[in-house]
Amino acid sequence: MLRFLMNNKWIILSILPCLAFANGKNDLSFAGFVSQGISYTSDNQFFDAEDNTSFNMTTLALQANYLFNDQIRLSGQALYRNWGKIESSRIDFLMADYQFINQQNYNIGFRLGRIKSDLGVFNSTRDIPSARPSIFLPQSVYQDTLRDTTTSYDGLSLYGNQVFDLGRLNWTLAYGRYPVSSDLSESILGKELGGEISTKNNTQIHSTWESVAGNWSVSLGYENPQAFAKPLFDINDPIAMEAGDIKFDRYIFSHQYFSALWDLTFEFIYQDTEIKGFELFIPYLPSFIQQPVFPEITTDSLVNVGFYAQWRYFLNEDLTLMLRYGKYFTDIDDKDGSQYQQDTGMPDFSRYSFDFSTGVKWKLSSRWQINFEGHFFEGTAAISPTIKLDHSDNDEKYWQLWSLQVSYSF
């Protein structure tokens, strides 16, 4: 408990000045949630490195909304996450919003600060129990290993919406930099390498078209996040890696259909990954001795492709069933990973991942919610770092993930 308080001291401290400003007016409002879960992983290290069963599944969020004046709205959210291997506290978003054109058929505004990325249907609410379809999002499109390059960016965005006879269009143009944590270096380099990582500015374009009746929508988004990584090494390490660059060209297509008793979501990601640098070498070899030839990691174009279809059925207002099937390929030109296995000696199943998931969401009241779900995986691509030398932690081709979570929102 003490550790919990210490870890969250800055969240708790940040509430105090906010309370001081609240003069009982409607201009300031608070909200948030707490959730605790338990997960069981049959094999591999997707969630917790030490144990198959883990209680390291706590999320706490506090948000504030403040009307600075009639025009400008400020909002922010602090998020604490103890999620398996990762424990982090961060400002999830903190921004000013100003909608400066308001007409009958169109509106335009801009946002400035740390802004949630709205690419794909579930990205902006991936940590929010009440607003996501399952505890673990479909890994074929929302990979937790890359969450730092998709969560929220420091920058600005211009957004708008327009009503036409046949439907309505929402659009966003954004420019900013994704702040990174040590999670990302582990995700890209693997924990046996570790190192420093930084990101560069990113451009994002996103638009959604919604039918006039509101029963279906399609959206398309693009962004190009870039990371620079410098692996750390010790002179006595048997093998080490030079610094390098990773660049993603990421496209996400989404489609949703809504009916009275069920809804359907389909999403597709196409990610062109360019990897430069990261040459392997032996640190203790003197410079006059020739380094051995290592397999090349550098690639101009590695095309990652993933998709899933998800069906949700509403048994009643409070009880929802979910079925989902998704696939992910690290290299679309080597779908079964056989070429990769031949070139590197690493397992072929580390280059793809198929995932069947089923779950139930029960809203006990407007504040309490319970989620329970199971995931059946074939392959480990969704949980493997982009550049990885050692797959011994993730050596099971078939594995399962079960999870139960209770959430309270206020």
Place this chain on the structure above:
Amino acid sequence: MNLKHYILQLIALLVYISLIKQSYAIEIIVNESVNLSKISYQQIKSIYLGQQSHWPNGHLIKLYKLPSKHKTHQLFVKQTLGLYPYQFNRRWQKLFFSGFAAKPIEVFTENDIAKAVANTPGAIGYIENKIIMKGVRYVAFFDE
């Protein structure tokens, strides 16, 4: 036989039309400071889906709503916005927890919503049973 069939169909159609007419009982109300006498269904949708935050004159829109399980709220979402209640709830969860819009202010009864709209400049709300109250302006829908 055939004629009887057609007559029955015609009666069914007339009953259906009269039901539609009757069911459009939702009234949109705004604070008297809002200079608006007619509104389109699409614009109401833009406002209640958090896409339009200010009135055309630049003043802030203060959104009021009834609880999600209130009959009038469900009627408003289905008939005025043309959405299923779960779609409305989900959109607001997303907008709110991404910081993209401020939450509508929830009040418990139709009387409360009328009172709140009467006393709040820029406010908008909806009720099923017309209440005459000082400070409340009723807004008609454009025929679309």
